[in-house]
Amino acid sequence: MATPVLDKVEAESAASPYITVTFRIRRFNPEISAEAVWEDFQLEIDPKERVLDGLHKIKWDVDGTLTFRRSCAHGICGSDAMRINGKNRLACKTLIKDINPEKPITVEPIKGLTVLKDLVVDMEPFFQAYRDVMPFLITKDTNEPTRERFQTAEDRERFDDTTKCILCAACTSSCPVFWNDGQYFGPAAIVNAHRFIFDSRDEAGEQRLEILNDKDGVWRCRTTFNCTDACPRGIEVTKAIQEVKRALITRRF
């Protein structure tokens, strides 16, 4: 059992770990002003802490009006997608040390969805697009099996990547097509359609493909790969979209 790496980490943490960083946050509260403004906060923080920890320090100790969504704080619930230093990330999965803390850290709401207050956006259009792809297993069984349906490990693996989606909207709100035209389904909805189209148990692939064949469907994708870069779950989003496009052409999936 090797331990040297860890001991080094621990030795470092024993010394005073704090550094001073500036959080530059996009503030907006229509109860106060129609304009959004940048506001700077300086704080002492351990660079191994998360951006979310920094936001909490501000909210709890400096300015209680700072508003953002968060819940699990470890990258599973998908509440705290935001634009950090110009890139979509989860605040709870981004460590201060990894985002150049010598310069001000900018934090803005994700783009393409209406900002309601500070970092909180209206998620309803995003979830509507998700619901529109019929994100549930559809089978034509008239007699349900008494036991589980069979699925080979290979068939299960076929759609494994897209089952990881946590609906955080980091992908959809990083997509230039979505910014310009909110009608586009966006990567997250296509990822969730993919999860069912390529599930060997599902029998509504054709229906889902027709939905995505729409003018606001997969063909709007310009393969900029922003979505793949933004996904905090490491899903190969652009690849999934390409697979759906290919399935539309070949009608094989």
Add this chain to the structure above:
Amino acid sequence: MKIHKYDTVIVGAGGAGMRAAIEATKRSRTAVLTKLYPTRSHTGAAQGGMAAALANVEEDNWEWHTFDTVKGGDYLVDQDAAEILAKEAIDSVLDLEKMGLPFNRTPDGTIDQRRFGGHSRNHGEAPVRRSCYAADRTGHMILQTLYQNCVKEGVEFFNEFYVLDQLITEIDGVKHSAGVVAYELATGEIHIFQAKAVIYASGGTGKFFKVTSNAHTLTGDGQAAVYRRGLPLEDMEFFQFHPTGIWRMGILLTEGARGEGGILRNKDGERFMEKYAPVMKDLASRDVVSRSIYTEIREGRGCGPEGDHVYLDLTHLPPEQLDAKLPDITEFARTYLGIEPYTDPIPIQPTAHYAMGGIPTNVEGEVLSDNTTVVPGLYAAGEVACVSVHGANRLGTNSLLDINVFGRRAGIAAAEYSAKADYVELPEDPAEQVVAQVEQLRASTGTERVAEIRRELQECMDANVMVFRTEQTIKTAVEKIAELRERYRNVSIQDKGRRFNTDLLEAIELGNLLDLAEVMAVSALARKESRGGHYREDYPNRDDVNFMRHTMAYREVGDDGTESIRLDYKPVVQTRYQPMERKY
């Protein structure tokens, strides 16, 4: 103020709430009120699996599962409920598969199963493969699958609606549920939901601890709402500390890691669990493993310069196995600790994880107002409830099971009740209490800060009522909580607005945590024995003569307005199994 009328209202949209919603929506006009978007719920953080004796990979049966659950709960489990849990587990897993859940598969194409703590073959002979799983994101897949099926069924959600009060109307001396009062986060508006049936499925209360696997939002809102209305809370002294939280952060690393062969080691590299649990070793029940870890730490065999943690060692497992079976938790180690689990062990410590206690219910999910009386129209399921299938210590994989079995039962029972019942008249001025609470907080010019009181509460709870407790530490906690409750009356917030006022929300949540922390400490002080997750160093043995019974805590308000807690006790339901010494 808006008034809504529904047959059935469900509070919370995690696993239990959505499983209930799928049933209730088919049978009655149903609304789900949830303070988070449904897919944000903490069911999604569960990792390792869901127990069911499918016997897909080796011999198993529900009776063995029942026994393990009763033994795991240190015989405080109501055995009739445990039997239902284990029997209905099988259909529960098959239902989820039919709803679309992508379980991992065996080479034959059936649902794969793996080992988990406390689950054994033939009453403790050896570990058994009983946990049905989807990599190490089983909870995520359950939450997603249930949400998908809610979309399919057209379940009506009120997202970011925060339930602050339970409405009770007495009819002929019997408390009936009349509905709930909710606060809409987006607008600050107060809503009254009149309902024939209300189901609480609002989750746990782990945020009164500092090192916890729980989400920031797990603040015991449902427990607090009914407790303040004079209904009891059961077995609140029993809280589970999961053995493997990431050191200092508390982020959960699944027991499935040990199910896959992971080993706990002290600073000498010793596999110390062999000393404490010769048969089950690293897969003993969670209370046993957490105590063993702290024993190692206290006796100077902890790791690191401060000797305050131990290692979870996965380095002997093939990287392909880690990638396939434990991708998320290995990623957590890389992201949050900068450690590569292929080659380096992961520093861990026990983390506050799960409330065994909660709102007492019978096996239909009906809430009790004393040891036997049902509150007509009021239901609870999941971590908020205490049915009691977990007794003094829950087995891993039994909570994802609990939410599915008892979420479904509560959903059906509530909808069947609301189909035949009439609306109960709302109390006069039903929103009075909530309006007063919200206005008082908005107007307060007090000098106390929410964050400071919460910090002190969490530090006090970690120091005094965690894995090891004594009369003295619990008394320290009781006194500190009383002080914090007094200071809370003088708390103020900075955000006075109506729109998305999370400052206000956090203040209300802190009030809930303080009330429940007090119930926990007072219940723990009175239980002068050690059982499951409640370990008293001054009473290290289980005492079946005096304490083989559930604690029932009631809030009492005197004529002069002073609050106190009255403790009563409820017998344990025993059917098949007599208490035995618990060894792993």
